Amino acid sequence: MIGNNSMPGSDRNLLLEATSPATREYILARVKPVDLPLRTLLYHPEEFPQYAYFLTSGMTSIVSIMEDGRAVESGMIGREGIVGGLQLLGPAVGPSQCIMQSDGAALRIAFADLARAYQTLPDLRNCILEFEQAQAFSLIQIAGCHRMHEAEERLSRWLLTVQDKTGNDLLELTQEFLGEMLGSRRTTITMAAGELQRRGVIDYSRGRVRILDRSGLENAACGCYPIVARLYNGLYSRSA
Numbered sequence: 572m573i574g575n576n577s578m579p580g581s582d583r584n585l586l587l588e589a590t591s592p593a594t595r596e597y598i599l600a601r602v603k604p605v606d607l608p609l610r611t612l613l614y615h616p617e618e619f620p621q622y623a624y625f626l627t628s629g630m631t632s633i634v635s636i637m638e639d640g641r642a643v644e645s646g647m648i649g650r651e652g653i654v655g656g657l658q659l660l661g662p663a664v665g666p667s668q669c670i671m672q673s674d675g676a677a678l679r680i681a682f683a684d685l686a687r688a689y690q691t692l693p694d695l696r697n698c699i700l701e702f703e704q705a706q707a708f709s710l711i712q713i714a715g716c717h718r719m720h721e722a723e724e725r726l727s728r729w730l731l732t733v734q735d736k737t738g739n740d741l742l743e744l745t746q747e748f749l750g751e752m753l754g755s756r757r758t759t760i761t762m763a764a765g766e767l768q769r770r771g772v773i774d775y776s777r778g779r780v781r782i783l784d785r786s787g788l789e790n791a792a793c794g795c796y797p798i799v800a801r802l803y804n805g806l807y808s809r810s811a
């Protein structure tokens with residue numbers, strides 16, 4: 572595995588690694604390594620963020636909050652990208668929130684420092700724009716997925732994506748949480764998870780999902796999974 576000795580901690584952020592050594596040095600001089608426990612809120616709806624985060628482990632969800640307080644996930648960010656990049660693109664504040672869905676860690680940077688770097692360092696800007704473009708295409712796909720695909724397909728797609736982002740095959744997830752993320756009733760998710768378990772694809776008990784058969788899960792997922800995975804697999808290497 573390619574390491575980067577100048578980066579604090581043993582984990583890596585792939586966006587930062589795609590920038591030039593000079594840019595990385597500039598950013599690393601302005602970050603603070605932070606632990607991000609499960610459920611940490613990284614930004615709130617209708618607020619400009621104080622910090623942006625280069626995740627080095629774990630994953631976070633972009634969650635849409637409805638008028639009645641219900642929530643549904645529309646995107647995920649892991650160590651392939653940056654949390655707070657969208658807010659760099661213009662003055663709008665968004666209606667969504669970003670919340671850690673696992674324990675993780677990040678290099679945290681003051682949003683004002685990042686905004687200055689974004690203006691002055693073209694390679695950083697290009698990487699952030701490339702990531703935000705992949706995010707936008709992914710969000711569009713997932714919007715369609717929520718409307719068109721069945722719970723089992725969406726659950727499978729979601730579990731595969733979480734595994735890709737975290738590198739773990741054991742995921743701590745309650746049914747209530749899964750229902751929220753997938754915009755489905757808890758009973759619907761319970762049935763879908765039960766069916767995957769019956770086929771030996773996952774083991775699901777007491778809020779823990781273990782992926783037993785990755786290719787079985789890929790077969791059970793909707794076509795959105797390979798579409799979204801492709802968007803992220805080629806990040807930062809397409810124009811090289």
Ligand SMILES: [Zn+2]
Nearest residue numbers: 716720793795
């Ligand atoms: Zn789908």
